[in-house]
Amino acid sequence: MTGSKKTITNKIPLGKSERITVVIANIVLTIFGLIAIFPCLHVVSKAFSLGTRVTAGQVLFWPNGFQLETVNYILTKTSFFTALKNSLIVFALGTFISMITTITTAYPLSKPAFKGRKVISLLYVISMVFFGGIIPAYMVIRTIGIYNTYWACIMPFAIVQFNMFIVKNYFEGLPESIEESAKIDGAGDIRTLVSIVCPMSKPVLATISLLYAITYWNNYFHVMMYTNSTEMRTVQLYLYDIINNGQSFAENLYSGMYSGGVSISPNVTTDGMVAAAVTMSLIPIIALYPFVQRFMIQGITIGSVKG
Amino acid sequence: MKKMLSLALVCALLLALLVSVASAEVPALKGPGNVTLKRLGGNVGFDVNANYMVDIIKQATGYDVEYFSLPAQNADEKLLMDVAGGADYDVINVNVNQWRTLMAQGALMPLNDLLDAYGQDILAGNSADAWKALSDKDGNIYGVPYMYPHSQEIASFMACRWDLMQAAGIESIPTTIDEFYSCLVALKDYYGDEYIIFSGPYKPASEGNENWVIPKTIACAFGIYSDWMVADDGSVYYMTEAPGFAPMIEFLTKLNNEGLLDPDWAVNTDSTVNEKFSSGRAIIACSNRAGVQVTTPAQMENLNLTYDDIGYIGALKGTDGTCTYMRTEAFNQISCILRSSKNAADAINWMNLKVQNQLFICIGVEGVHFNYDDKGMIQPINPIFANERGDSYWYIDATNQPAYEVQWPSRIRKSDAQWAAFNAITIKATAETPEIFVPNRFTFMPASEAFTKYNTSLFKSLQDFILQVLSGTRTIDDLATFQSDWANNGGEEVRAELEAYIVSQAE
Numbered sequence: 045m046t047g048s049k050k051t052i053t054n055k056i057p058l059g060k061s062e063r064i065t066v067v068i069a070n071i072v073l074t075i076f077g078l079i080a081i082f083p084c085l086h087v088v089s090k091a092f093s094l095g096t097r098v099t100a101g102q103v104l105f106w107p108n109g110f111q112l113e114t115v116n117y118i119l120t121k122t123s124f125f126t127a128l129k130n131s132l133i134v135f136a137l138g139t140f141i142s143m144i145t146t147i148t149t150a151y152p153l154s155k156p157a158f159k160g161r162k163v164i165s166l167l168y169v170i171s172m173v174f175f176g177g178i179i180p181a182y183m184v185i186r187t188i189g190i191y192n193t194y195w196a197c198i199m200p201f202a203i204v205q206f207n208m209f210i211v212k213n214y215f216e217g218l219p220e221s222i223e224e225s226a227k228i229d230g231a232g233d234i235r236t237l238v239s240i241v242c243p244m245s246k247p248v249l250a251t252i253s254l255l256y257a258i259t260y261w262n263n264y265f266h267v268m269m270y271t272n273s274t275e276m277r278t279v280q281l282y283l284y285d286i287i288n289n290g291q292s293f294a295e296n297l298y299s300g301m302y303s304g305g306v307s308i309s310p311n312v313t314t315d316g317m318v319a320a321a322v323t324m325s326l327i328p329i330i331a332l333y334p335f336v337q338r339f340m341i342q343g344i345t346i347g348s349v350k351g
Numbered sequence: 352m353k354k355m356l357s358l359a360l361v362c363a364l365l366l367a368l369l370v371s372v373a374s375a376e377v378p379a380l381k382g383p384g385n386v387t388l389k390r391l392g393g394n395v396g397f398d399v400n401a402n403y404m405v406d407i408i409k410q411a412t413g414y415d416v417e418y419f420s421l422p423a424q425n426a427d428e429k430l431l432m433d434v435a436g437g438a439d440y441d442v443i444n445v446n447v448n449q450w451r452t453l454m455a456q457g458a459l460m461p462l463n464d465l466l467d468a469y470g471q472d473i474l475a476g477n478s479a480d481a482w483k484a485l486s487d488k489d490g491n492i493y494g495v496p497y498m499y500p501h502s503q504e505i506a507s508f509m510a511c512r513w514d515l516m517q518a519a520g521i522e523s524i525p526t527t528i529d530e531f532y533s534c535l536v537a538l539k540d541y542y543g544d545e546y547i548i549f550s551g552p553y554k555p556a557s558e559g560n561e562n563w564v565i566p567k568t569i570a571c572a573f574g575i576y577s578d579w580m581v582a583d584d585g586s587v588y589y590m591t592e593a594p595g596f597a598p599m600i601e602f603l604t605k606l607n608n609e610g611l612l613d614p615d616w617a618v619n620t621d622s623t624v625n626e627k628f629s630s631g632r633a634i635i636a637c638s639n640r641a642g643v644q645v646t647t648p649a650q651m652e653n654l655n656l657t658y659d660d661i662g663y664i665g666a667l668k669g670t671d672g673t674c675t676y677m678r679t680e681a682f683n684q685i686s687c688i689l690r691s692s693k694n695a696a697d698a699i700n701w702m703n704l705k706v707q708n709q710l711f712i713c714i715g716v717e718g719v720h721f722n723y724d725d726k727g728m729i730q731p732i733n734p735i736f737a738n739e740r741g742d743s744y745w746y747i748d749a750t751n752q753p754a755y756e757v758q759w760p761s762r763i764r765k766s767d768a769q770w771a772a773f774n775a776i777t778i779k780a781t782a783e784t785p786e787i788f789v790p791n792r793f794t795f796m797p798a799s800e801a802f803t804k805y806n807t808s809l810f811k812s813l814q815d816f817i818l819q820v821l822s823g824t825r826t827i828d829d830l831a832t833f834q835s836d837w838a839n840n841g842g843e844e845v846r847a848e849l850e851a852y853i854v855s856q857a858e
Contacts, residue, residue, distance in 0.1 A: 094652075095645075095648070095649075096629070096648055096649040096651075096652040096653055097649075097653070099625055099626065099629050099645045099646065099648075099649040100626060100629040100630035100631075100649045100653050101623075101626035101627075101630055102630065102653070121397075122396060122397060122398075123397065123398040123401070126398060126401075179432065182432050182436060183436060186436045186437065191436075268422045268424065268425065268429070269425075269429065269432070272391070272419040272420070272421075272429075272433065272438075273399075273400065273417075273418075273419050273420070274395070274397070274398045274399050274400065274401075274418075274420055275398060275400060275401075281422065284422075284423050284424065285394060285395070285396045285422075285423055286396050287423075288394055288396070288423035289394065289395055289396030289397075289423075313645050314645070315622065
C-alpha cells in the first residue's frame with residue numbers, strides 16, 4: 045500500500061495536559077511578541093507616512109500615505125552616514141582590541157605556574173568593584189591625548205574584567221596535556237595560545253566578542269563625555285541629537301517645500317524625522333541579528349555556567 | 352656682593368613689572384590665515400563643520416574656524432569638565448545659566464580692552480543694560496550678549512478653527528476675556544461633546560517668561576505677566592499676590608467645571624495637542640509658532656481648510672480693558688572667552704567681523720536669498736533662503752541687536768504658517784496695542800544667592816498649587832496657607848533681593 049509510511053521518531057509523544065501547556069505558551073508568547081513588535085511597527089510606519097498624517101495622529105501600524113522624503117532627508121541631509129561609519133569603526137576596532145587584551149590577559153592568569161597571578165587577579169576584581177569615577181577617567185582621557193578620537197570611545201572598554209574572568213575560567217578548564225604536547229612539538233607560548241588554545245575556545249570567544257560588540261554599539265555615555273565634535277558622533281549620540289533638534293531640522297525642510305509662496309503639504313515633521321532616524325539606525329542591528337542570535341543565547345547562559 | 356645681589360633683585364623686579372605691563376596690553380591680532388579659532392556651541396543635530404555656513408562665515412571674515420558642540424544630555428557637566436580639563440576653545444557660546452557657572456568658577460577672561468580694540472561693532476550693537484548685566488561690580492565685561500531676536504513677541508497664543516466658530520454663530524475672534532468665555536460657551540452649546548472646545552498642553556512650569564501652567568494669553572487679562580512683578584511704586588510682588596490671581600484661578604476652574612477645557616489637559620503634551628487640533632478634534636488650542644507650523648499644513652490636507660478657516664487668539668484684555676504681556680527681551684545666548692584662550696584678540700575680531708556682515712551671514716544676499724517688500728520688510732526667497740541660510744542661527748555669537756530685530760522676522764517668514772500667526776498676533780499687537788507690553792525688569796539682573804537657591808522650588812510649589820486647585824483637591828481659599836508656606840520657604844528672601852535690585856537700578 046502506498047501513502048501509509050510510518051516515520052520513526054525519537055520524540056516522546058506529549059500528554060494532553062502538556063499539549064495544552066504548549067498551546068497556551070505559544071499563544072501567550074505570540075501575544076508578547078506582538079506587544080513587542082507593535083511599537084516598532086508604529087515607528088517604522090511614521091517614518092514612511094505623510095507628515096500631515098503623522099502630525100494628526102493618523103498613523104498606527106502601517107504607513108498612511110507612503111513617502112520616502114523623510115528617510116531621504118535623514119540619509120542625505122543629516123550626518124547619518126558619518127555616525128554610522130563612526131559606530132562601525134568603534135564597534136569593529138573596539139571589539140578586536142578588546143578581544144586581544146582579554147585573551148592575552150586571561151591566558152597567563154589561567155596558568156597556576158604564573159607567579160603573582162592571585163595578586164593581579166585581585167587587582168582586576170578590585171577595579172571591577174570600585175570604579176574610579178567619571179571625572180578622573182575624563183582627566184586621564186584628556187591627559188593622554190586621546191580626547192575626541194576613536195581611542196577615547198574604545199579605551200574605556202579595552203578590557204572588561206567580567207569578560208576576562210569568563211575567558212580565564214574557560215582556559216582553566218582546557219586539558220593541560222594538549223598544551224604540553226604542543227610545547228613538546230616546539231610551540232612557544234604565543235604559538236600555543238594562537239594555534240591551540242584559541243581554536244579550542246571558539247564558543248567562549250565568540251560569545252565574549254559579541255558581548256563586547258554590543259557594548260561598543262550601544263555605548264552612549266562615554267562617547268558623549270569623551271568627544272566634542274559632531275564628526276565623532278556615533279549612532280547613539282546622533283539619534284539623541286536628532287530627537288533633541290528635530291524641530292529645527294523640520295523647520296528648515298518645511299520652508300524648503302514651499303512653492304510660489306503657497307504652502308504644499310510638507311512630508312517631513314519632527315515626529316516623522318525622529319521615526320526615520322530610529323528606523324534607519326535599527327537596520328544594521330536587524331541585519332546582523334540573525335547571524336549572532338545563537339551566540340547571544342550562549343552569552344546569556346555562559347555567565348551562570350562558568351562565571 | 353650684597354650690592355650686586357640687590358641690583359640683580361631690582362633688575363628682576365623691574366623685568367617682572369615690564370612683563371606684567373606688557374601682558375596687560377591688548378594682545379595683537381594674528382589675523383585671518385594665521386590662526387584657526389575653536390568655537391564651542393550648544394547641541395545641534397547637523398554636522399557643524401560640514402555645514403554650508405562654515406564657508407559663508409569664512410568668506411565674510413577670512414578666519415578658519417573649527418566648531419564643536421555640547422551634547423544634548425549633561426551639557427552643563429560636560430562644559431564644566433571641558434573647561435576644568437584645559438579645553439582650548441577660543442569662543443564658547445552658552446546659555447545664561449552656563450555663563451553664570453563659568454563666571455562663578457572664575458574661568459572667563461575680561462573683555463573690555465579687547466572689545467575696545469577689536470569689537471566696536473559688537474559694543475555699539477547692544478544696549479548699556481545688556482553690557483552691565485554681563486559685567487562684574489568693577490565693570491569688567493565677561494560676556495558678549497546675543498539677545499533674543501524679537502523683544503516684543505507674543506510667543507504663546509491660541510490657534511482656532513474659525514470655520515467652526517463662525518458656524519456656531521461667533522462673529523469675531525475674541526479679544527477680551529469675556530468674549531473668550533462667551534465664545535467657549537457658544538461652542539459648547541452648539542457642538543456639545545462633538546469637539547474638545549479648548550485644548551492645551553501641560554508643561555513643566557519654569558520661572559519668568561517661560562512655561563506656565565496657565566496660558567499666558569489668559570493670564571495677561573488678569574494683570575499677570577510673570578512670576579515676579581513690579582508695582583508702580585517699585586515694590587516687588589509674586590504672582591499669587593497679584594489682585595488678579597484668585598479671579599484667574601476661579602476663571603480656569605469655571606472653564607473646567609463647565610466642560611470647556613480638554614479633560615486631558617494635565618496629561619497633554621505639545622504633540623498630543625497638535626494631534627487633536629490638526630485632526631479636527633479640538634476647536635481652540637494653545638499653540639506657538641512651532642505648533643502652527645505643523646498643525647496648519649495638516650489641517651489643510653486632512654480637513655481641507657484654508658488660511659481663512661484658521662484664526663489666532665492673542666493676548667486677551669481683562670474686564671477692565673487692560674492687558675499686560677511681558678516683553679521677550681532676554682539673553683538668547685552669551686559668548687565668552689576662557690582665560691586660557693591664546694587667540695582672544697582674534698576671537699573678538701572674528702565676532703566683530705560677523706556682526707559687520709550680519710545681513711550676509713544670517714539672511715543672505717538681496718535678490719538671491721531675499722527681497723524687500725513694499726513695507727521695507729525682508730521677504731525671503733525660498734527654497735534658497737532655507738537651503739543656504741536656514742542653519743545660520745547656530746553660528747551667531749553676537750548681533751547688532753536693533754538691526755537683527757528687523758532682519759530676524761524674515762526667518763519666520765520662510766514659513767507661511769508661522770508668518771500668518773506672527774502677523775495676526777505679534778505684528779498686530781505691536782502696531783495696534785503696544786501698551787500691553789510690559790518690560791521684564793529682571794532681564795539683566797545678575798545672579799543672586801536667594802533667587803538661585805529658592806526660586807525654582809517656589810515656582811514648583813506654585814505650579815502644584817494651581818494644579819491642585821484646578822483638579823479640585825484644594826480650593827482658592829487655601830491661597831493664604833500657600834502664601835504663608837511660600838514666605839517660609841524663601842519667598843521673602845528672594846523678594847528682598849529683587850527689591851534691592853530694583854532700588855539699585857533706580858539710583
